[in-house]
Amino acid sequence: MAINFDKALGIHPHTMVLRAKRAEVIAGNIANADTPGYKAQGMDFKQMLSQAQSKQQMGMAKTHDKHLNASMSLNDGLAYRTPNQPDTGDGNTVDVQLERNLYMENSLEYQASVNFMSGRFRGLNKALRGGQ
Numbered sequence: 581m582a583i584n585f586d587k588a589l590g591i592h593p594h595t596m597v598l599r600a601k602r603a604e605v606i607a608g609n610i611a612n613a614d615t616p617g618y619k620a621q622g623m624d625f626k627q628m629l630s631q632a633q634s635k636q637q638m639g640m641a642k643t644h645d646k647h648l649n650a651s652m653s654l655n656d657g658l659a660y661r662t663p664n665q666p667d668t669g670d671g672n673t674v675d676v677q678l679e680r681n682l683y684m685e686n687s688l689e690y691q692a693s694v695n696f697m698s699g700r701f702r703g704l705n706k707a708l709r710g711g712q
Contacts, residue, residue, distance in 0.1 A: 584661050588704060592697055594632035598625060599690040605658065606683045615672040620661040620679070628657040 602623050614616040663673040 587682050589697065590702060591629065591633055592693055592700070594699070595629060596690065596693050598623075598628050598632065599686055599693060603683065603690065606679055606686060609679045610676060610683065611645070613674040613676045613679070616672060618674060620663070620674045621658050622661045623657050624659065625657075631657070702703050 583605075602625060605621050605623050609620045661673060663675065664678060666674050667673075
């Protein structure tokens with residue numbers, strides 16, 4: 581009997597992809613903190629995860645090795661952040677402290693997903709070996 585990884589892992593591989601994309605967006609904001617006119621971007625994680633879930637439920641898996649992967653566009657969930665601080669005159673909306681906190685939070689959530697996936701694979705491996 582073959583193992584269906586989509587059923588075994590659920591939405592968790594999608595969360596890792598989204599968290600990696602979110603880390604890129606936040607890192608880009610931090611890198612452009614001193615760029616005049618740069619507008620900080622954010623990502624609606626819940627919306628993107630819901631899109632990933634609906635695509636998984638619609639059966640977007642490949643049925644043949646030569647088929648292309650059906651993937652979501654990760655840019656659809658990006659939006660400009662509403663600034664929490666007054667404009668300093670250069671038009672930049674990056675709040676470095678906020679971005680650092682968001683990056684740390686995202687990093688912890690990513691690590692939690694990695695730990696969950698690792699545990700799931702250990703369980704699958706144990707099941708395949710017959711509990712040894």
